[in-house]
Amino acid sequence: ELLEKGIELGADNVGMIPHIEYTREDGVRSIEIAFEIAKKYGRDIDGHVDETDDEQSRFLEVVAAKTIREGYFGRVTAGHATAMHSYNDSYVDKLFRLLRRAQITIVPNPLINIHLQGRYDKYPKRRGLARIKELLSNGVNVALGHDCIMDPWYPLGRGDMVLVLFMAVHVAQMLGYNDLIESFNLITVNSAKALRIEQSYGVEEGKAANLVVLDAHNEIEALTYLSRPLYVIKNGRIVSEKKPDEVKVMDPVSSKLITMQDKVSPKDN
Structure with a gap:
């Protein structure tokens, strides 16, 4: 009811955060509800998905499958997806194929993810960041985000996307020359694609x-x-x-x- 009320009040997108629900079944149902409301009001979907170190948290595949079944291609964004860091490679191969087919955008939040994830680890500690390089190489759209501005989760947040990118290229080991040049797509054209404004985005006459x-x-x-x-x-x-x-x-x-x-x-x- 509150989700629907938010849309009626003018919210741009429908949110969800399935991994914090009581059970997996509750999490799956929350995804279904998000799609029901999004389709009813013609909204896109943007949710926190699998923002945890738990390798058993696999709601992203549910979101991708639901996107495909509902024909919501290119209209769904999954933020964080940090559990992906802990998935085995065999499962990741399947997941990437689903994400690519569903045209889902993954939005890692490097500053916040590197601060919050790995808290239950002693040593070695996981980096806890979605697999940026692998996602890109498998044809999945990736755009960087900045969760938290000077709040308890990240008191140093200042909304600086260059700083976000700086952290990302370090943690994702993207310091090769071509990686660095192309990395700016993560905070520009890829972000425009996630927002579905790529046709009107760019430094060109008329835009x-x-x-x-x-x-x-x-x-x-x-x-x-x-x-x-x-x-x-x-x-x-x-x-x-x-x-x-x-x-x-x-x-x-x-x-x-x-x-x-x-x-x-x-x-x-």
Whole structure:
């Protein structure tokens, strides 16, 4: 009743969190209810699914199967999915095929997941992050999220998606050159696909002027220095502005002070 009331009050999507229900049967029923309400009101579904270290928590397959049966392709997002970190590879192979067919988006939350997961482990401790690289290589859409802004679950949260990506590429071991360049898709185009706005998303004439301008020459520099936004633009209007950072160091050859950015990352010709 409360879920339906939330939709009537204007909620964008229908939520669910099946792994915290009393029993597996209750969890499965909660998924069914989410789909019933979503179809009734024409909403997408966005839920926390299998956010646990318990390798027996397998509601993601139920969500995927339900998505396929209901023809809700591309309209379901599963957040966290940290139990995936503990699944055996044979099961993961089956799960990835289901996720790909259902066109489900997986949204890991690296800052929060690496903080909360593995709490029951002594040593070694699990990283507790969804398998980002493997999901991508198996054709599953992955977009990064930022759960928790300065709250008890993550008091350091500040909504900085570059910081989220910084953590993700470390924990997911994605520090190769191509991985780093392509990783920005996790907080841009893949996210737009999850929201089903990919056709109107991007820096092109005629598209909505919603963008963040970073203080960096390229993707790797943005991650290296955790570049903060110079401008945040919403509907063509600057809503936030910041002066560029400038750090000067002494050149050992000329003994002159030069800017750090010019030293480590010269502008492209």
